[in-house]
Each structure stands twice: as structure tokens, then as C-alpha cells.
Amino acid sequence: MSVESRQSPRPRAGRTTAGRRRLRHALTVAAIDLFLAQGYDATTVDEIAAAAGVGRRTFFRYFRSKEDAIFPDHEDVLGDIERSLATAAPAQDPVAVACTAVRLVLDYYLADPDVSVKRFALTRTVPSLRDREVATVDRYQRVFARYLRERFEAADDPAADLRASVAAAAVAAAHNHVLRRWLRSGGEEDVHANAEEAFQLVVDAFSGPVEPGGEGRTVVAVMEASASMSEVMRQISAALRTN
Known part of the structure; x- marks a missing residue:
């Protein structure tokens, strides 16, 4: 028996963690390319699987639906x-x-710019995909709100719930602004510089001690619809600190 025949067979794609990751990515790329080429509704799971070089059953081992x-x-x-x-x-x-934590989402998109830009084009034109994206953002925001609420309550902040909800929304909004700006540029803008500026605005607006006696307050900030993010953050910060 030769040395080659005594060696263990090489694992096929999908049999190892790296292989599963590559196959999952191949299915995503195939799906996005087909959706862009022939339309989301017109594309079938069988076509996606075939384009990735696998069968229908393999597709459903990785995803519940083409969405x-x-x-x-x-x-x-x-x-x-x-x-x-x-x-x-x-x-x-x-x-x-x-x-810092929300940057993990940004890093996920930056890791594959071509797919991210194409996905953005799809979510702008396919309502079901746009709704799915909105729902995903909401899940991130709720995780941040829960974390911030726990931390603010631990610091005896009387407005912990309000402050956590608004701060979490600001974290998500800053991330989305930076990400979409980068996507609209086709992945060409300096996303890191924009992220530094956006997240610093959020930190400046919501960090630091809150004056006691704020329990039960209603905070209102009035601004023009066309106000920049920096102006929005400045006015929210001022309202929280002075009311």
C-alpha cells in the first residue's frame, strides 16, 4: 500500500469549520449576484444552490430561506x-x-466590501430584505439599551431607563449613518475617520454623571429636520443636562 493510499482522505468543503464558512459565503455571494441579475422574487433556492456548486439540501443545512x-x-x-x-x-x-461594541457590526461589513455594497443595493429595492435589515438593527439596539440600563441603574441614575433608550438609539444611529455613508460611496470613503467622529459625538452627549432629581422628567429637543448629526447630538445632550 502506498503512502498516499494510507493517508486520511482530505475533508470536503463543509466538513470543517473553515469549509463551512467558505460554503456559507459562497451561497451568500451566489444569492446576491442572482438577486441583482434576475430579481429577488424570480430567483429560486435551486438556482442559488446550483450557482454555489451544491444541492438544494445543502442550502437548507445553512439557511432556512433565500432571505x-x-x-x-x-x-x-x-x-x-x-x-x-x-x-x-x-x-x-x-x-x-x-x-466600541457596535464597531463589530461595522467590521463585519468592512470584511467583505464587495458583498456589502451589493447587499446594500438589494436592501434599497427589495422591501422584505429592507424590513429584515431594520429588524436586525432593532435587535442590536435592544442589546445596547439593556446593557446601558443596567450600568446606569448600578450608578443610581434616576433617569436610567430613558437615558439608556436614547443613548442606545444614538449608538445605533451613529453606526448606521457611518455605514450607509460608506456604502453609498461604493466602499471608498474613510469609514474609520467618520466612525471616530460619530461615536465621539455620542460619547460626549451621553457620558458623564447625570444630575439627581431627573426622575419623571420629559426631555424635549426641537430641531430642523435637516439638522446634521452633530447638531442633533448637541441639542439632545444639552436637553438631558439642563432640564
Whole structure:
């Protein structure tokens, strides 16, 4: 028996963690390319599987539907965010921690610019995919709100619930603004510089001690619909600190 015949057979794609990741990515790329070429509704699961070089049953081992193939890793990213928040040092500013954690979502999109830009084009034209994206963003935001609420309550902040909800919304809004700006540029803009500026605005607006006696307050900030993000953050911060 030759040396070659005594060696263990090489694992096929999908049999190892790296292989599963590559196959999952191949199915996502195939789905996005087909959706763009012939339309979302006109594309079948069989066509996606064939384009990726696998069968229908293999597709359903990775995704429950063709819609799921567009957002393949959000559950993993959400888990990474929850672990990042759970392991943050208590001495760290909670808003800064949330801004650092949301960068994991940004990194996910930056890891594959071509797919991210194409996915953006799809979500702008296919309502069901856009709704799915909105629902995903809402899940991230709720995770941040829960973390911030716990931290603010631990610091005896009388407005913990309100402050956590508004700060979490601001974290998500800053991330979405930076990400969509980058996507609209075709992945050409300096996303890191934009992220630094956006997240610093959020930290400046919501970090630091809150004056006692704010329980039961209603905070209102009035601004023009065309106001820039920096102006929105400035006015919200002023309202929270002075009312």
C-alpha cells in the first residue's frame, strides 16, 4: 500500500469549520449576484444552490430561506457584541463600551466590501430584505439599551431607563449613518475617520454623571429636520443636562 493510499482522505468543503464558512459565503455571494441579475422574487433556492456548486439540501443545512442567505452572520455578530459588553470592565464608560461594541457590526461589513455594497443595493429595492435589515438593527439596539440600563441603574441614575433608550438609539444611529455613508460611496470613503467622529459625538452627549432629581422628567429637543448629526447630538445632550 502506498503512502498516499494510507493517508486520511482530505475533508470536503463543509466538513470543517473553515469549509463551512467558505460554503456559507459562497451561497451568500451566489444569492446576491442572482438577486441583482434576475430579481429577488424570480430567483429560486435551486438556482442559488446550483450557482454555489451544491444541492438544494445543502442550502437548507445553512439557511432556512433565500432571505436568510443575505444576512448570514448577524447571529454570530450579535453574540460577539453580547460577549464584548459582558466582559467590559466596570470602570469603563458604558457609552464608550457600547460604541466600541457596535464597531463589530461595522467590521463585519468592512470584511467583505464587495458583498456589502451589493447587499446594500438589494436592501434599497427589495422591501422584505429592507424590513429584515431594520429588524436586525432593532435587535442590536435592544442589546445596547439593556446593557446601558443596567450600568446606569448600578450608578443610581434616576433617569436610567430613558437615558439608556436614547443613548442606545444614538449608538445605533451613529453606526448606521457611518455605514450607509460608506456604502453609498461604493466602499471608498474613510469609514474609520467618520466612525471616530460619530461615536465621539455620542460619547460626549451621553457620558458623564447625570444630575439627581431627573426622575419623571420629559426631555424635549426641537430641531430642523435637516439638522446634521452633530447638531442633533448637541441639542439632545444639552436637553438631558439642563432640564
